[in-house]
Amino acid sequence: MIYFDKVTKIYQDKIKVVDDVSLTIEPEEFVSIVGYSGAGKTTLLKMFLAEESPTDGYIFFESTDINKIKNSKIGKYRQRVGVVFQDFRLLPNRTAYENVAFAMEASGKTDEEIASDVPHVLNLVDLGEKMWSFPRELSGGEQQRVAIARAIVNQPDVLVADEPTGNLDPYNARDIISILQKINELGTTVILTTHNKEIIDLLGDKRVITMENGKVIRDEKGGYHL
C-alpha cells in the first residue's frame, strides 16, 4: 500500500507545486493521475521515487517512510518500483538487451537469471527480434517498450509511468497502455500520469485522480474530467 499523507512541496521560488495531497493506493490497483502540465503530477511521482523530498507531510510505501530511506538503501527501494518516463531514458550506448539486463545486474541477479529473463521480457513487449539494437536504431514506441521491459524485469511491486505515451503516436500509445494493463493484471500496482483524454477512455472504469494547481480536485473511478 502507498500512502501520501498531507504532502506539500514548495520549491525555492516559493511556488507550491504540490499542496496538501493525501492519497491511498492499494496493492494491484491501476491508478491514473491526470491534470494539465504544471498540475504537480510529476513532482508527486518524483517524491514517491525519492528523487525529491516533500517540504511537508509523509509518503509511505508499506511501512517505510520514503523520506527517511538512507542514501545507501535507495537503490534497494527503487528496485521494488519500476519507472517509465515520457522520454524513455534508455542508456544510449547499450543495446535493448543490455538496457534491460542493467536493471537485473543492478539488483544483483546472476548471469543465468539474466540470460533467461531478459529475452523473455523483451518477447513479452514484442521486441524479441530487436534485442541487439541500440536505442538510436529503434522507433519511439519500441524504445518505450524497452523502457517498460527494463521497468518490469525485476518484477517490481509498483510500476510508475510518467506520461509514457507523451512522445508517441496514437497507435503506439494504445499499444503501451495495453502492455501496462497486462502488467497490472499480473499483479503489479500501476501509477500512470497523463494529460491525454483518449488514454483515460481506454482504461474504462479504473481509478482516476485529477490534479490542479498542486491539489487533488477529484478522485473517482472512470472517465477524464477537466
Add this chain to the structure above:
Amino acid sequence: MLITNIKRIIKTGFVNFCRNSIVSISAVFVMIVTLTAILSLILSNVLLESALKQVKNKIDINVYTTVSASPDEIFKLKESLEVLPEVDKVDYVSREQALVNFKERHRDDSLTLQALEELDENPLGAILNIKANEISQYAGIATFLESESVLAEGESKIIEKVNYYNNKIAIDKLNKIINAVENFGFSAAIILVIISIMITFNTIRLTIFISRKEIGVMRLVGANNNFIQGPFLIEGIIYGLVSAILTMIIFYPLLLWTNPFIENMFFLDLLSYFISNSFKIFLILAGIGSFLGLISSIFAIRTYLKV
C-alpha cells in the same frame, strides 16, 4: 556476488571505452599530452644529470708536492685524504710522470723544453689529483690540506701549492649554476605536473558530465553508487594505460630522429637509455596515467551520485 559485480564493472568499463569512442579518443589525447610532458621531464632530467656529471668530472684539486717530498710521505698524505668522507678518489702522479706530462703539454714550446734540458734534475714535484663527491666539498678538502695536521704529517713541508684557490671562483660559480639548474628543474616539474593534473581532471570531468543523464537513469533504475561509478573508474584507468602505451610508441621514432643531435651535445645515447629502461618508464607513465584517470573520475562522478 562481489566477484560477479567486479567482473561486470570491469567489462562495462571496457565496453564503454570502446563504444564512447570519440569521448575516449579525446580523453586519451589530452592524457598523452600530459604524459608526454612528464616523460620529457624524465628524459631531460637524465640529460641534465649526465651533463652535470661530465662538468663535475672535469673539476678537481691538484696538490703539488715539493721536490724534496719522498714518495712515502706523499702516499701517507694520499691515504689520509682517502679516508675523508668528502673525497671520492685521489690519483697519484709521480715526479717522472709529471715531467712526461709537462713535456707533452709544452712539446711545441722549444724554449721551455730547452730550459728544462739545462737543469740537472727534474724540477717538478709529484702531484695528487683529488676528486670530491660533491662540488661544494672542495672547500672543505682545501681547508684540510691547509690545516696544520697535514703539514705536520712530515718533518718538513711537503705541499708546495694547492690550486684550489686559483679555481675557487670558477668552482663557486659552477656550484651556483648547478644548484640553480637543479632548483629550476624541480620547480618546472612541479608546475608542469600541477597543470597536467588540472587539464586531465577537467577533461575527465567533461567526459563524465556528458554521461550525467545516464548516471541519473542508473540511479532511478536502482543501481547503487559503487555499481554506477565502477565502470567510470575503470574507464579512467584505461585512459591512463592506453595513453602510456601510445606515449611510448610516439617517443620511439622521436628519439630515433633526435638522438644524433642529443648525442652530439650531451655525449649521452638517450635512445639506448630509453630502450633499456622502457619497461620501467612504461610502468611510471602507466602508473601516473591510471592514477590521474582514477582520481579525476572519483572526484568528477561524486557530483552526479547525489540524485
